[in-house]
Amino acid sequence: MKTTDIARYALGSLNGARSRTALMLLAMSIGVASVLVLTSLGEAARRYVSGEFASLGTNLVIVLPGRTETAGGEPSMLIGDTPRALTLGDARALLRSSVIRRVAPLNIGSAPVSYGGLERDIPIWGSTAELLEIRHWRMGLGRFLPKAEWDRASPVCVLGQKVRKELFGNQPVLGEWVRIGDRRFRVIGILESAGESLGVAVEDMVIVPVASIQRLFNTSSLFRILVEARSREAIPRVIEHITRTIRERHQGEEDITVITQDAVLATFDDILQALTLTVAGIAAISLGVAGILIMNVMLVAVAQRTTEIGLLKALGAPGQQIVNLFLAEAALLSLLGAGLGVVIGLAGNGLIGYFYPDLPMGTPLWAFAAAIGVALGTGLLFSLLPARRAARLDPVQALARR
Template sequence: MKTEDVIQFSIRATLGYPTRTLLMILAMSIGVASVILLTALGEGARRYVTREFSSLGTNLLIVLPGRSETTGGHPPLVGGTPRDLTLEDALSLTRSSAIRRVAPITVGSAPVSWKYRDREVTILGSTSELFEIRDLSMAQGRFIPSGDPTRGAAVCVMGYRLKKELFGNQSPLGEWTRIGDRRFRVVGVLAKKGQSLGLDMGDVVVAPVASAQALFNTSTLFRILVQANSRDAIPKAKKAILGIIRERHEGEDDITVVTQDAMLSIFDRIFTALTLSVAGIAGISLAVAGILIMNVMLIAVSQRTTEIGLLKAIGAPGRQILRLFLAESAILSLIGAAFGLILAFFGTWALARAFPSFPITVPVWALGAAVGVSLLTGLVFGVLPARRAAKLDPAQALSRR
């Protein structure tokens, strides 16, 4: 029997029982579509996180007070910090040749008001270097001026959303706002950049670090952002930071330096694992589809007992019957997979429309894997019914009507 005749015969057989065929195709397409959609979501999440981290700036190192053995993630939330980071610590880091820029950061929350409107927002105390390190851009005016960081000027820059809420469409440049119990002059408005690391840059006020420290009556820093000279200089910069701070902190290693690369690679690994496990979970639906195929094919074998007997009587060996039934389940799986691809295409399209900022992407390997696994499922679960058909006793099969 020729291969094209096997395929044609099997297709005719699937068309002969439309309800059964539709059910199997539906099950298979849902399985394939869910595998593709879920991996696309996982892959999208991975890209989203990677993008967020990259938007922090390039060649970035983050210095946190306190010692921690981890190489990424949150700063230690509990446990004492032996020695706080100070502005002087931050400024001393500029000594290293591997370090290009240093931005000390102090964070607090305070009410910001202009005329009768006021809002509680996050106040970010830093220096002019933050602008380059964080890769910010201005919508209006300029960033906080450079100059002696230990002497804070009474100026501030605000995020675009805060500006809109306080000033509406008026220009805030040159206006005096009240932050806590001090007055600051607005010199600029940040451009829209979106979120980064959970801090919405549209909703902050950036003030000179010394002014912010005075405002919150503290001399400590939340963290220090350090930009290395180049990607290759990152390990050297890390070493230099540890050395300088140890020297300043009487030989104690009481800080944690986190590099952006380390965080990126950790998140990359986490999300790749996540994608794979969701794909595995979706794979269960493929297995369910496989079991459905097996059941339906078993029913088909008993429905078509006389047909099988007849095929044997007119000269089809058991091997041939096996091939015919396997071809049938393979064809059903492939058609199901094709519909699954279409379904997944519309699904990702709809998700991309609904969440435009989420970079949903279907990894190419997921397409191949979904189709391959569905074909394999069809064949594996098709073996049992096909074998049953092949072993059928023709004399008995033909004795009924």
């Protein structure tokens, strides 16, 4: 029997029992659509988190003073082990490497900021011009900290959008002087609102040169040093360079902790990957249910078409041919159902994207392939039993009925 004839015959019998066909298409398409929507959701969550991390800065390595160790030994070793502070000199020393693109020292504190009669306690960040590029922030107005010597405590500051609104309202702001703690700073720029990036409210902060904040809080140490590697591949060498440089400067003590966002990101990635797979598994169950429905309806179809099957046998169709005919029907159904399901799934994704614009909805290509593959697989698998049953029908009994 020719393939085109098999397809045409299967199509004919599907067309001959429309309500049955519609029911199976519905089941199959719901299964496929749920696979698509749920995997897309998982994928969207993953992308959302990755995006959050990317907004932190790319190829970022963070250096913290002190070393967190879980080492055994005497308790006395844990006590009294004060870490040596990181200094601007340490940060500057890190710059001498070809694998490091940018270094930004960072100090954070909180101080009252006042303008006119208004005063608020606001987080103060002390850093250098490099911070803007490392953190991928953008200026809304004016300019960022000047690219000057790190030691120069220029009396300038950059405000977040919220700080500006609360202190200045709608008044012009550039060039105005605000008081932070006991010092006066001139406003030279406003950050563009970037929402929240992993707990840091960009809108609610004031940035001043690192030397200024050190004088403000009367300290010479740094809260941390942000380092941007030249490439993702260079990160291990950057870490090695950092530990070696700091050890040399700290008399052989390796008293810092180096965090790469990659490590954090990879962990999140693993968790979310597992989440996506779990969700896809749940969706696969609905496909399985669709498969069982298909089997059920197919069995009914075999019962209804007993005479036809008997006739085909009398006309000389061997059992295998009858199996093929029924499997062809199942394959056609599955493909049509998968097509329909993809349309429904994409529509669902569009709807979710419309109501939750923050979620970067997008269906990974593998989800399409998996959904269609699983649809075809379950369709064929669950039709095997009915098809076999049809092929084993006794033609004499099948034809005895009218």
